[in-house]
Amino acid sequence: MDLPWWEFVARGAVIYLSLLVLVRLSGKRTVGQFTPFDLVVMLLLSEAVSNGLSGGDESITGGLIVAATLIGLNFGLAWVTSRSRRAEELVEGREVLLGRDGVLYEDVMRGQRVSVADLHKVLRENDCMLTEMRFAFLEADGSISVIKR
Numbered sequence: 001m002d003l004p005w006w007e008f009v010a011r012g013a014v015i016y017l018s019l020l021v022l023v024r025l026s027g028k029r030t031v032g033q034f035t036p037f038d039l040v041v042m043l044l045l046s047e048a049v050s051n052g053l054s055g056g057d058e059s060i061t062g063g064l065i066v067a068a069t070l071i072g073l074n075f076g077l078a079w080v081t082s083r084s085r086r087a088e089e090l091v092e093g094r095e096v097l098l099g100r101d102g103v104l105y106e107d108v109m110r111g112q113r114v115s116v117a118d119l120h121k122v123l124r125e126n127d128c129m130l131t132e133m134r135f136a137f138l139e140a141d142g143s144i145s146v147i148k149r
Helices: 005-025 028-032 036-054 060-083 085-092 106-111 116-125
Strands: 096-100 133-138 144-148
Touching (some): 005 060, 036 060, 116 144
Antiparallel strands (some): 133 144
16 A cells, blocks of 8 residues: 555545535535436546545555445445434435425526426326426425425
């Protein structure tokens, strides 16, 4: 190994947390519905940070330390968010009301990067006319749910 073991852990933690923040800031729709463009961006992100994770070290041990760090951080974050509503909202976000009683909140939809066409598609998939819509939510995972009257 070219670096001390703790530097692999530190590098893994910094990159994990940085990417978590960047993906969270990118919005719910980016995470909820991957387009080919989104997939390319994610692949390029992984390539962009790969050298930062290893610090140029190509040893098996260094790679395993980084992998164990990433898995451990992911497990730890899942554990914390499953036990704290506040942590869950911070990491995963919360649902956003897109419309109510047949009225679409287009300013909210623009802010969340949800098109009217996307919402109409979900309405059709749920066999729901706009006039029958009681609520439409953008869920924390990026999906859209509709509740009929």
